[in-house]
Amino acid sequence: KRHKFWETQPVGQFKDLGDTSLPEGPIESPTPLTEVKQEPYNLPAPYEWITCDMESEEMCVEVYNLLTNNYVEDDENMFRFNYSKEFLQWALRPPGYYKSWHIGVRVKTSKKLVAFITGIPARIRVRDDIVDMAEVNFLCVHKKLRSKRLAPVMIKEVTRRIHLENIWQAAYTAGVVLPTPITTCQYWHRSLNPKKLIDVGFSRLGARMTMSRTIKLYKLPDQTATPGFRKMEPHDIPAVTRLLRNYLKQFIVAPDFDENDVEHWLLPQENVVDSYLVESPETHDITDFCSFYTLPSSILGSQNHSTLKAAYSYYNVSTKTPLLQLMNDALIVAKKKDFDVFNALDVMHNETFLKELKFGPGDGKLHYYLYNYRLNHVLRSSELGLVLL
Numbered sequence: 473k474r475h476k477f478w479e480t481q482p483v484g485q486f487k488d489l490g491d492t493s494l495p496e497g498p499i500e501s502p503t504p505l506t507e508v509k510q511e512p513y514n515l516p517a518p519y520e521w522i523t524c525d526m527e528s529e530e531m532c533v534e535v536y537n538l539l540t541n542n543y544v545e546d547d548e549n550m551f552r553f554n555y556s557k558e559f560l561q562w563a564l565r566p567p568g569y570y571k572s573w574h575i576g577v578r579v580k581t582s583k584k585l586v587a588f589i590t591g592i593p594a595r596i597r598v599r600d601d602i603v604d605m606a607e608v609n610f611l612c613v614h615k616k617l618r619s620k621r622l623a624p625v626m627i628k629e630v631t632r633r634i635h636l637e638n639i640w641q642a643a644y645t646a647g648v649v650l651p652t653p654i655t656t657c658q659y660w661h662r663s664l665n666p667k668k669l670i671d672v673g674f675s676r677l678g679a680r681m682t683m684s685r686t687i688k689l690y691k692l693p694d695q696t697a698t699p700g701f702r703k704m705e706p707h708d709i710p711a712v713t714r715l716l717r718n719y720l721k722q723f724i725v726a727p728d729f730d731e732n733d734v735e736h737w738l739l740p741q742e743n744v745v746d747s748y749l750v751e752s753p754e755t756h757d758i759t760d761f762c763s764f765y766t767l768p769s770s771i772l773g774s775q776n777h778s779t780l781k782a783a784y785s786y787y788n789v790s791t792k793t794p795l796l797q798l799m800n801d802a803l804i805v806a807k808k809k810d811f812d813v814f815n816a817l818d819v820m821h822n823e824t825f826l827k828e829l830k831f832g833p834g835d836g837k838l839h840y841y842l843y844n845y846r847l848n849h850v851l852r853s854s855e856l857g858l859v860l861l
């Protein structure tokens with residue numbers, strides 16, 4: 473019964489873990505495009521597929537509303553991710569994106585959008601292998617249509633459309649354990665607005681702590697500490713690309729970003745992504761970089777607040793400025809931008825600053841997966857250099 477669907481898919485199976493006789497790399501070979509199923513999978517009778525044109529404001533609003541009311545909630549159902557429309561347009565339209573990989577399911581009669589799943593192209597390095605993959609994300613089925621086994625057919629349909637573009641691997645994350653995680657990350661939160669976080673139940677007042685003592689504990693300076701710390705600008709793209717490519721080499725799984733990727737994913741966009749760098753005042757070299765993305769959450773049960781403003785650590789590079797100081801500057805700018813909390817996974821070198829910068833562990837885990845690519849060893853989260861949105 474368990475994983476009825478996933479046992480049929482080319483993914484690492486639990487029983488194979490540690491069986492190093494199986495080679496690392498693709499599990500199944502590519503199929504000739506003529507042999508890929510040409511027509512969409514069948515949906516239950518009342519529903520039909522729709523390709524979501526995220527350039528259409530109207531379609532964007534429908535996708536935004538579906539996710540706002542039906543996407544991922546925390547384990548205690550107190551918060552729900554509330555990706556903004558401009559964030560979704562950014563997340564789904566990177567260089568080389570395929571509109572056909574933005575897939576909706578709607579009711580034939582009412583035309584209501586009731587489910588969604590997406591893929592975007594990404595060049596991912598696994599050890600020394602550079603693989604053209606899809607990053608699959610935003611799988612969402614309307615609350616009223618759960619356990620109708622819609623998710624498996626949506627996963628098969630996005631896989632079919634990815635295959636039609638001659639892509640045979642994918643990367644995805646989930647809060648649940650499926651066959652088989654390549655790594656499991658712990659998430660951490662750093663309070664920026666402790667009063668609001670306690671008020672809405674995100675955090676609890678520590679034992680023997682008063683509210684004023686808690687506010688003081690998380691207080692941050694008004695100004696950043698690092699000389700030469702500034703927002704990233706378009707002319708920085710070549711230097712940031714060099715810095716990031718070099719830094720990501722040390723991780724076993726990481727994106728293989730080129731300048732076009734850096735321009736899309738890391739140039740600051742209001743309410744979507746913030747990125748800062750350190751330009752040495754002496755040499756004008758770009759020596760360090762930090763970034764975070766904006767992902768608010770709806771607060772499901774509070775009278776006083778409707779939205780939690782959360783920043784999510786994205787890609788950070790430290791070569792001259794200590795990572796601790798760089799990330800403290802990131803916290804300072806996030807606080808100034810009125811974020812309530814700064815979230816981070818224990819990927820890359822993040823665990824070197826989490827405790828010292830007063831992050832607290834979250835109550836869940838985020839599992840990373842590769843589709844049709846076997847790794848014979850589960851990675852340590854610090855060996856992972858890939859952050860998904």
Ligand SMILES: COc1cccc(CC(=N)NC(=O)c2cccnc2OC2CCNCC2)c1
Pocket residue numbers: 544545546547551552553645647659660767769780784815816817834836838860861
């Ligand atoms: C605070 O509001 C929440 C609303 C929904 C879920 C969660 C808990 C959770 N599941 N958090 C994460 O998955 C998470 C925690 C830290 C950093 N990145 C994360 O997820 C990212 C990456 C995967 N796609 C969702 C966003 C929290």
